[in-house]
Amino acid sequence: MRSEFKLIELLKRQIPRGLQGPFEIGDDAAVLPHSGRDDGGGPLLLTTDTVVDGVDFRIGKISPEDAGRKALAVNLSDIAAMGGVPTAFVAALGIPRSLNEKWLLRFYWGMIRLAVKHRTLCVGGDISRSRSFFASISLLGRAVSRRIIGRSGARPGDWIAVTGRLGGSILAHHCRFTPRLAEGKFLAENYPPNAMMDLSDGLVQDLGHILQASGVSASIDLARIPISAAARKLAKGNSCKALEHALTDGEDFELLLTPSPQMKPSLDRHWRRRFPSVPLSWIGRIERGKGKISWLWNGKKIPPPRFRRAGFSHF
């Protein structure tokens, strides 16, 4: 069978264009035909994300609460990436006969605790028998502004910025991360970027999605990539390897955005006051072109780095 992205393309082509809703499929969350404007704010958003035992976590390797937390958090991250506020979700669980009931209750509690924190309603669900445990969550949200922030709006001249520090999420971050809801809302309300998404498959691969959807190229300054302590730990002192982790490891769940150049000075100032503990790093620029990335080191052109793998695949 094909790779994840080719298969998604193939399935998308099965859907008649008129049946795909107001926006083409491909952003972090779907924009719904219901406007939702009567409750204030922008259109309704809907996203779905599944976690499967043995793929996204391993029962026995992480706490049930962390697994449940992650199942909801990956969905919250998608709503954050659309500049939205989460409102309500449904959870469909696939439960193997052998699963311990206590484990399930603790999983559920991890999910609910995060929902409480973000004032997100749990309005229903479904349980099925299955061979491996899975949790398929569908989350509804409301965009804070009428203008939809997707992946296809990046324009030549835009800056490329990223929140937090990247790489090494496998050490703990992948099931403990804080979805960037406050940051996404702040951006959508005050400094709407031309494009935004959450990093789930690694910076290089995810930036590629924005470039392709927007029909542009980019230059990235490797000296400006914010490298996490976990990426450095994994690299054991090898700074080239640490950089590679930051560029290609999956499940950072940070925001990748392309603000227009006029916004940069004010956004930068305002951001530091508002989110003193979350860095916003300006790592490159959007350029004319067709989906290529050129590489810099402190502003000087360098040959493209070679990666052992381009990015992370859950599939």
Added chain:
Amino acid sequence: MRSEFKLIELLKRQIPRGLQGPFEIGDDAAVLPHSGRDDGGGPLLLTTDTVVDGVDFRIGKISPEDAGRKALAVNLSDIAAMGGVPTAFVAALGIPRSLNEKWLLRFYWGMIRLAVKHRTLCVGGDISRSRSFFASISLLGRAVSRRIIGRSGARPGDWIAVTGRLGGSILAHHCRFTPRLAEGKFLAENYPPNAMMDLSDGLVQDLGHILQASGVSASIDLARIPISAAARKLAKGNSCKALEHALTDGEDFELLLTPSPQMKPSLDRHWRRRFPSVPLSWIGRIERGKGKISWLWNGKKIPPPRFRRAGFSHF
């Protein structure tokens, strides 16, 4: 582990009451805090239902198109039961490595073809690796009237009616059924019943859910139960067995409703003109009490029938 319904109760108790949304969890679809009234019509509805290979169908035993059709149809049936119109869905698929890509495309096509028929948008999805194939669909809809038709509104004196003919769905109906969307909308617009649900676990078990949620009892006249040709075929001429199939087989996906007594004459007349090929059978009455069913045969009390099993469980 506990039975399906006990487990759902247990999970529900994990959710703080204030986090459950405007209505308690338990109806066929959730009623969302977004009113959706700006697009005309009533509140937004959200439902989720999963089909798993080996539980809800068997790859190789039914056509991929039928399996895909069923994955969406069970969700459409839930929206029908709330007197709603479906609007948009997302599909999360769990795909084993061994799955044939052609099978998957045909599955998808079966789903999309039914979506086209009901003008329901496919706005996104997600694919994951998993050991068994599953499809978890979340469907959004809009109630046609402001008054929500759930399971808890049945009142003593109401009639109990059911659409179509019951039992034996295993022979073909369970993956070929037509979700009763036109019928549900007609009822919600013209003759809103006090309670309504779709039959997925067998008449006796599902009626039990309405009785429990509404805090009432019921009497059922066995001579008035509409028995399907498939139920008769399974019973091989034994009419007692055929009746048992009609009362306890799962996956009828017909509507079970409790109209107030004043509505009956006009609804009955109007229904026959509007849906000449779908019978509406008046099988009993709601009574005061605490969730008990008493049994009649042509209006005369009889002892309770004994079933080999109370109903169907997917779990």
